[in-house]
Amino acid sequence: MQSFRTEIEDPIVQKDIIDLERKIALFRDGKIDDERFRSLRLARGVYGQRQEGVQMIRIKLPFGKVTSEQLHRICKVSDEYSTGRLHITTRQDIQIHYVSLDRTPELWAELEKDDVTLREACGNTVRNITASETAGIDAEEPFDVSPYAHALFQFFLRNPVCQEMGRKFKMSFSSSDKDTALSYLHDLGFIPKVVNGERGFKVMLGGGLGSQPSHAELLSEFIPVNQIIPTTEGVLRIFDRYGERAKRLKARLKFLIKDLGRDEFLRLVEEEKKALSYQTVEIDTTAFDGAIPTSILEVPKVVIEDTVAFEAWKKSNVFAQKQAGYVAIGIKVLLGDFYTDKARLLADLVKNYAANELRFSLRQNIVIRHIKEEDLPFFYQELAKLDFVTLGYNTIGDITACPGTDTCNLGIASSTGIADELERVLKTEYPQYSNNQEIAIKISGCMNACGQHNMAEIGFQGMSINAGKLVAPALQVLLGGGNLGNGEGRFSDKVIKIPSRRGPDALRYILNDFEANANGLSFLNYYDAKGEKYFYEFLKPLADVTNLTEADFVDWGNADNYVKAVGVGECAGVVIDLVATLIFEAKDKLTFAQEAFEDKKWSDAIYLAYAGFVNGAKALLLAENEKTNHHAGIIDLFDTVFIESKKIELDSPFKDLVYQIKADEPSEAFAQKYIQDAITFFGKIEAYRAKDLANA
Known part of the structure; x- marks a missing residue:
């Protein structure tokens, strides 16, 4: 091993x-x-x-x-x-x-070995930075956002500022004002703009889904590209210091902004500027500005026999790039699941005959980029061999679903099973919707919204429902959500809860009524015109639990009767803070700080020393049965409990000692002093702890 x-x-x-x-x-x-x-x-x-x-x-x-x-x-x-x-x-x-x-x-x-990482894909960290899958090929984009998303990924990977926050932190980059990366539901969302010839971003702050969806607020209409990394670092520093740590359900950035207020939050971010590792960061875009590479092998000429199927595929799954003569191919991947045998052949196809690049999409699909229009017959032929030409890319029949009860600890009801059935209903009963991109259906197995159910035109959330002494799998039906573009979106209304087995009927009722009564309105305008109560009334018969059959107690995709079983969630698990563990970790932080200093990474060294201060202080507070819910509270309380009471003697208040971090620039001299201050402080708390244990 x-x-x-x-x-x-x-x-x-x-x-x-x-x-x-x-x-x-x-x-x-x-x-x-x-x-x-x-x-x-x-x-x-x-x-x-x-x-x-x-x-x-x-x-x-x-x-x-x-x-x-x-x-x-x-x-x-x-x-x-x-x-x-x-x-x-x-x-x-x-x-x-x-x-x-x-x-x-x-x-x-x-x-x-091929530069693929697991680091910070889960936990209380900066999660994967997403972007429109069309970035770099979008005909409406002001510029390619890919290098900027990549730069943020690189800068914050393993960055001490964001390793142990109170909760996860999500960012997105949309390619254009259509905002297909959904900036309004991210902690930070970036939309590209060009103002007076200068590249920059409109930035949205503090959005999120989960059980309490929150629309992001405007941080700025325009931040130049060389300011996005410093801006992000400032936001992360304040989130790390003031963010909730005790109450997991209140620990996202959206709650901190609500508690502090946007203006106070941004004041704290501004106050942090001096301490940032860089005041500006120029981002190299050359790796993304090159010409489209030619294919390794010559693309064979192919004659398509079933031209009707070929033309239908082109209409449904192929779209033009901003580069003249090139198109991209969307592959609809059922529930985001595909297998290695086909994946390998797909990898060979794009390496030999395309530009050696795929993009996975926010809707759990695959995009092949940089295909010459004249080469489409060959790609259709090859993708058909892999069963990758299913129609309906990014349409109503392209349903998004989380894994739900298949593998997730938090799943309450099946997401994938009901999604399979709804896709079957759409394909067999509603062929007229085959190219409808106006309505999205999204499904989550619980309230955490990994399937983004509460921002879709039609959403379903896994739940359970009591029917006498028995419990049946259920779905919350949500309607009226959607992306409006340029940082604006709307969340769906919780209309009614029904047994899961009636989910397909709910979809039929909604689509049938839409066809009969929309009179040319878009789905969202139709929903607004009718109102939530209207939908509740015609769906109400599906909510009756007095007439359940045996089948209603078996969830979609299962053979056995439903059992509600929810484990411990791990999307960003709260750590149990044990005194000895915290002291051990504080020592680790000081060691890492010294290593970073030796590598001349002044900012990293300073932040690691800061973490050592906080962990050490927290350990002693816990030993005294004192609890706080964020870093700033730990710093204040340590002064109250230990310094003002003279239990521990320092040359200054603890607060002044720690908050040197935001008063001084990250220089070599300050890093050396700050680390030494932390080591001296740690010696005092270890001495106090040893004396306390001896007297216990």
């Missing part, structure tokens, strides 16, 4: 993987408690799943971009360590399931 160590060229990556292996061994030996270990593995893309003893591995693919070599590497890993199934998520990641925990370091090492 150790051989992978010598195969990783990047020493930082090698250290990371070895650390995971070491922590797994400590966990197996009972030297790290389960909750603390969970936090560590989540930040390395290792996520517990519903089935005991195996893990889901999330592979982080910035803005969904993947090369042939990377896809082959992912396939190799999936076949060797998993089951050969690849799952595309709504954040453009790839997930593989049923992986042994003990083999995750080897798996990670294999992926890194």
Whole structure:
């Protein structure tokens, strides 16, 4: 199992993987408690799943971009360590399931051979940065946002500022004002703009879905491109310092902004400017500005026999690029699941005959880019062999669904089972909707909205419903959500809860009424004209639980009667703070700070020392049965409990000592002083702790 160590060229990556292996061994030996270990593995893309003893591995693919070599590497890993199934998520990641925990370091090492990482794909970190899958080819884009998404990914990967926040942090880059990356429901959402010839972004702040969806607020109408990394770092620093840590359901950025108010939050961000690692960051775009590469092999000429099917496919799944003469192909992937046998052939196809690049989409699909129009017959022929020419890319029949009760601990009802059935209903009963891109259907297995159900025109959320002494799987029907463009969107209304087995009938009722009564209105205008109560009334008969049959107690895609079983969620698990663990971690932070200083990374060294201050202070507060819910509270309370009471003697208030971080620029001299201050402080708290234990 150790051989992978010598195969990783990047020493930082090698250290990371070895650390995971070491922590797994400590966990197996009972030297790290389960909750603390969970936090560590989540930040390395290792996520517990519903089935005991195996893990889901999330592979982080910035803005969904993947090369042939990377896809082959992912396939190799999936076949060797998993089951050969690849799952595309709504954040453009790839997930593989049923992986042994003990083999995750080897798996990670294999992926890194082609520059693919697991780092910070889960946990309380900056998650995968998403972008419109059409970025770089969108005819309406002011410029390609891909290099800017990539730059943010690189800058914040392993960045000390965002390793142990109170909750996850999500960012997106849309290619144009259509806002197809949904900026309004992200912690930070970027929409490209050109003002007076200068590139920049409209930036949205503090959006989110979950059980309490929140529309992002405007941070700025225009931030120049060289300011997006400093702006993001400032936001992350304030979120890390003031964000809720005790109450998980209130720990997202949207709640902090609501509590502080937008103006006060932005004042704190502005106050942080002096401490930032860089005041401006120029982003290199040259890697994305080159000419479209020619294919390795000459594309064969092909004559299509079924021209009707070919033309239907072109109309449904092919769209023009901004580059003259080139088109992109959308592959509709049922529920985001595809398998390594076909993935390998697809990887070979784009390497040999296209530009060696795929993009995974927010709707769990695949886009092949840079195809010459005259080569479409060949690609249609080859994709048909892989069963990748199903019509309906990005249409109503292209349903988004999370894994739900298939593998997720939090799943309440089946997402994939009902999605399968709804797609069948649309295909067989509503062929007139085959190219409808106005209505999106999205399904989540619980309130956490991984399937984005509460921002769709038609959404379903997995629930349960009581029917006497029995419990049946149920669906909350939501209507009226949608993306309006340029940072504006709307969330859907919770209309009615029905047994899951009646989900297809609910869809039939809605579409039938729309056809009969919309009179040319768009779906959202029709919904607004009729109002929520109107839909509730005609769906109400489906909510009656007095007439349930035996079949109603079996969820979609299952053979056995429904049992509501919800495990512990791991999307960003809260860490149990044990005094000894925190002191140990504070020591680690100071060691890492010194290593960063030796590498001349002044800003990283300073922030790691800051984390050492906070962890050490928190440890002593917990030992006194004092609790706080954010970093700023820890700093204030430490002064009250230990400094003002003279239990610990410092030359200044603790607050002044720690908050040097925002008063001084990240220079070599300040980094050296700040680390020494932290080491001195830590010596005092260790002495106090030793004395306290001796007197216990």
